[in-house]
Amino acid sequence: MSENILQDLEMVTCTAPVNIAVIKYWGKRDEDLILPVNASLSVTLHQDHLRTTTTIACSRSFHKDCIWLNGKEQDISHPRLQSCLLEIRRLAQRRKNTGDPASDVSNKVHICSVNNFPTAAGLASSAAGYACLVYTLSQLFNVEGELSGVARQGSGSACRSLYGGFVQWKLGEQSDGKDSIAEQVASELYWPELRVLILVVSAEQKSVGSTSGMHTSVETSHLLKYRADAVVPGRMEEMIRAIRLRDFPKFGELTMKDSNQFHAICLDTYPPIFYLNNISHQIISLVHRYNQYYGETRVAYTFDAGPNAVIYSLQDYLPEFVEVVRHFFPPEVNEEEFFKGLPVCPADLSEEMIRDINMKPTPNGIRYMISTKAGPGPRVVEDPNLHLLGADGLPKKSAV
Amino acid sequence: MSENILQDLEMVTCTAPVNIAVIKYWGKRDEDLILPVNASLSVTLHQDHLRTTTTIACSRSFHKDCIWLNGKEQDISHPRLQSCLLEIRRLAQRRKNTGDPASDVSNKVHICSVNNFPTAAGLASSAAGYACLVYTLSQLFNVEGELSGVARQGSGSACRSLYGGFVQWKLGEQSDGKDSIAEQVASELYWPELRVLILVVSAEQKSVGSTSGMHTSVETSHLLKYRADAVVPGRMEEMIRAIRLRDFPKFGELTMKDSNQFHAICLDTYPPIFYLNNISHQIISLVHRYNQYYGETRVAYTFDAGPNAVIYSLQDYLPEFVEVVRHFFPPEVNEEEFFKGLPVCPADLSEEMIRDINMKPTPNGIRYMISTKAGPGPRVVEDPNLHLLGADGLPKKSAV
Known part of the structure; x- marks a missing residue:
């Protein structure tokens, strides 16, 4: 005391x-x-x-x-x-x-x-x-x-x-x-099936801070103003509609497109800003190939001012995707260190899917993941x- | 016969x-x-x-x-x-x-x-x-x-x-x-001092071909049309003026900005296209830090549909920059395999510059370089x- x-x-x-x-x-x-x-x-x-x-x-x-x-x-x-x-x-x-x-x-x-x-x-x-x-x-x-x-x-x-x-x-x-x-x-409580999976990536480089980064973008990117004026207003409307309808394919597609456009603006900044690294690129490829295998958007990525991915998905799809991530980024730490948060059921992967995704596994590319959902x-x-x-x-x- | x-x-x-x-x-x-x-x-x-x-x-x-x-x-x-x-x-x-x-x-x-x-x-x-x-x-x-x-x-x-x-x-x-x-x-013959240095990067992944890539960009990128209509016409005029005036800083800055914007459009494509890898990002950082050290644009990068860099510079600046590349991407092959094309004089690097650039060397990140210039x-x-x-x-x- x-x-x-x-x-x-x-x-x-x-x-x-x-x-x-x-x-x-x-x-x-x-x-x-x-x-x-x-x-x-x-x-x-x-x-x-x-x-x-x-x-x-x-x-x-x-x-x-x-x-x-x-x-x-x-x-x-x-x-x-x-x-x-x-x-x-x-x-x-x-x-x-x-x-x-x-x-x-x-x-x-x-x-x-x-x-x-x-x-x-x-x-x-x-x-x-x-x-x-x-x-x-x-x-x-x-x-x-x-x-x-x-x-x-x-x-x-x-x-x-x-x-x-x-x-x-x-x-x-x-x-x-x-x-x-x-x-x-x-x-x-509106969309209880929605799930969130954070993939913490092994980063080599330190990134540009978001405050100074966005300042430079406003000063130098020709595309930023166009995005703000001509693209985002329509996307906001579409996104609100997708949430109200609990339309995951639409929600996911808009989420991915907007993440990509944000990183495009970073690249159009002078000097350019890179937040995505090779592992981020691989996660993006993996998500697109996984969705393509099913012919629908079942998982979606978004990236902020760093290389870590945040994955949105639905309760029914998440267990399999967690296994897919584990397969293509085999962890070199124990399960407790690798998987945190809301438990997911174990899932089996079909060999056909693994073949179809056709990517070389990158051991240790993802340090750990946190499974969570929307909250108060x-x-x-x-x-x-x-x-x-x-x-x-x-x-x-x-x-x- | x-x-x-x-x-x-x-x-x-x-x-x-x-x-x-x-x-x-x-x-x-x-x-x-x-x-x-x-x-x-x-x-x-x-x-x-x-x-x-x-x-x-x-x-x-x-x-x-x-x-x-x-x-x-x-x-x-x-x-x-x-x-x-x-x-x-x-x-x-x-x-x-x-x-x-x-x-x-x-x-x-x-x-x-x-x-x-x-x-x-x-x-x-x-x-x-x-x-x-x-x-x-x-x-x-x-x-x-x-x-x-x-x-x-x-x-x-x-x-x-x-x-x-x-x-x-x-x-x-x-x-x-x-x-x-x-x-x-x-x-x-108009600008005989201009030099070109191609940095061939060790690539892991195969890229999307440019024909199908640009098709997808036209179909999906909101930013592409804006670039084409509102950005490029002005840049063409500026670039032609820079060439006529042999204004390297202007030529170099426009070259870098336009390369970055092209790759931004690739990222704004759905699914996104990545041509730059971590080594490309490092080359971009190196060029900006090198130019910043001198407070002027002495070298400029451009990247096509792949991770290799093409560097534009002037005759007087090239020898030092070649050494800078060698320092930060130490080759693991012999000189003949590493350096091809127009010879450049050996150059000394100041320790102050190396300190100022402040990047960790990446051995073997660049497989070889080709030194050349404009031709007929x-x-x-x-x-x-x-x-x-x-x-x-x-x-x-x-x-x-």
């Missing part, structure tokens, strides 16, 4: 999910407000498998705002962190001062945040991170209303992590960004034992 | 060059006439290092048209071969019949063609091949006038190999394709000893 127990300490812990876009966000029309050049749409992943947990404490005895990420203290002056803190405090000022430390927004906060997945997985951790920050702050300061516009100012795609299921980030028209917010298209938005953690900060307002040893 | 010497045998041997586009051709608006969706521009490479040689013989005693490519008899009924033969014979009918076998176009021909570079090099051999076929036929049948429209019907980019130096393939407007022909922008168009070979067909009208053993 710490010797320095703060009597006025108020503390809230929340979790928030990762989301994976099926219509990609790439390019800002306003760098400060983080307003996109096109609308986007994502699936919120289940927090059982991928989540950020954030505890925020408030006390009159804190001298300054502090933040610890994955056990390491970070610079709180980061402009995007400041944007979120400032915006929530602004919204909180509208409330009545009840005398609690959190009802006075001039009191300082301690923020402690951890991901339950390795950063190396290259899974947009900033989306879950900023969504969790903003949601937890709103709980602490008792702020109500639309939070996605606040999270957006931390990290664009974070706005989509404030809702569960299928979420669009609307382009908006206003110059102050007030209408560039997230909106749920369908809940996580941010949640408050009720159990006080799960707070990441102790009674002294400092990170518990277990959170470091 | 063959026992079957044909008394009426007429024979011509010619050579034709390879060309490498700096504004890329990708997509046909007419598949039969091979009319492109956009204009393109290339540099004709010197035949000292890369060329096709073709001998065509004509005799009343030939029963049918025959063709041998690199020593193997091929199917003469191939539609594109037939297009070229038919078109040249049509043009030849206008001439007077002098009694020679070649003055009667109903006489059959034997065609024998070899490349002096391995097909494995993935260097658009069809361009040099069809240019050589059409040029040699025109010499045999004494056909004069614009031949690039005929070669275009064999292989689109072949039309550009009928001229030396810097050559544009004009888009044209007529539906019969009569104005979609090649035109010299500047001769091979097709030529007649005068020495009868160099004919690929013997007095019997059949391939000499040396041509097999």
Whole structure:
């Protein structure tokens, strides 16, 4: 136990999910407000498998705002962190001062945040991170209303992590960004058969960060503006329709086409940006050959700003595809290290299919996979034992 | 000596060059006439290092048209071969019949063609091949006038190999394709300092052929039409200006941007097409880092439908860049196997530059390089000893 127990300490812990876009966000029309050049749409992943947990404490005895990420203290002056803190405090000022430390927004906060997945997985951790920050702050300061516009100012795609299921980030028209917010298209319960499989690829090179990458794309790619103006609006409509109809072939085809177009824009950037490596290319080939074998789209890939694939499929198709991946990327680690998340039934592969796919297996090309599905938005953690900060307002040893 | 010497045998041997586009051709608006969706521009490479040689013989005693490519008899009924033969014979009918076998176009021909570079090099051999076929036929049948429209019907980019130096393939407007022909922008003597370095990459996978690839792109890529209509016309003008001004930084930057955009279109194709592999990506990074070190564009890359790079640079810059390539892709073969073509002076590398480029060397990533420059168009070979067909009208053993 710490010797320095703060009597006025108020503390809230929340979790928030990762989301994976099926219509990609790439390019800002306003760098400060983080307003996109096109609308986007994502699936919120289940927090059982991928989540950020954030505890925020408030006390009159804190001298300054502090933040610890994955056990390491970070610079709180980061402009995007400041944007979120400032915006929530602004919204909180509208409330009545009840005398609690959190009802006075001039009191300082301690923020402690951890991901339950390795950063190396290259899974947009900033989306879950900023969504969790903003949601937890709103709980602490008792702020109500639309939070996605606040999270957006931390990290664009974070706005989509404030809702569960299928979420669009609307382009908006206003110059102050007030209408560039997230909106749920369908809940996580709407399409229960949908499954998600993350293939974490062995990467050799470090990639260009998405913030600087999309900045260069906006500056240099002739094709980006055309994509934003002429292609994405139609795709958003088609995608929303496919989700409402639970039309997997259409959903999958649009997802793959939009992933490919996003990476095409990266290549059209000067100097060009490459996120896909040879293993990514092989996964793409494998998916197309697998679908071709069945004459329909049963699995679909999408790639963010890195070489890892996210596969969308249906419950009935996933077990076989997991075996297909295992066959063409034979793991060199044990099963527990290789397969994580929602269990899938074992499946047999037909020799005819393996012959038909006709690819040379690449041992160890995929480091591990995480099986999951769509899930809900941010949640408050009720159990006080799960707070990441102790009674002294400092990170518990277990959170470091 | 063959026992079957044909008394009426007429024979011509010619050579034709390879060309490498700096504004890329990708997509046909007419598949039969091979009319492109956009204009393109290339540099004709010197035949000292890369060329096709073709001998065509004509005799009343030939029963049918025959063709041998690199020593193997091929199917003469191939539609594109037939297009070229038919078109040249049509043009030849206008001439007077002098009694020679070649003055009667109903006489059959034997065609024998070899490349002096391995097909494995993935260097658009069809361009040099069809240019050589059409040029040699025109010499045999004494056909004069614009031949690039005929070669275009064999292989689109072949039309550009009928001229030396810097050559544009004009888009044209007529539906019969009569104005979609090649035109010299500047001769091979206009910019003598320009150098070309071909980096032959170790490829693992076989690529999608360019004919079927561009067909799928036209059918599926939203971005292709925009590129053709809105981007290429301006780039053609800029490129022609850069060549006339011998402005290497501008020439190089446009070349790289257009290569990247072509590969972006391939990625936007469904299913996507990948021609660049990890080594190609590394070459692209190396070029950008090298140029950044000097704060100017001293070398430029371009990639066709495969992973091999073609580097454009200037005489003064090339020796150092050759050493840079050798440093970051250390060869595991001897010098003779690794470096072919125009010799370059040895150069020292500064440690500061190597540090600044900051890439991990990839041993054996590049199999070999060919150093060359711009060169002239097709030529007649005068020495009868160099004919690929013997007095019997059949391939000499040396041509097999």
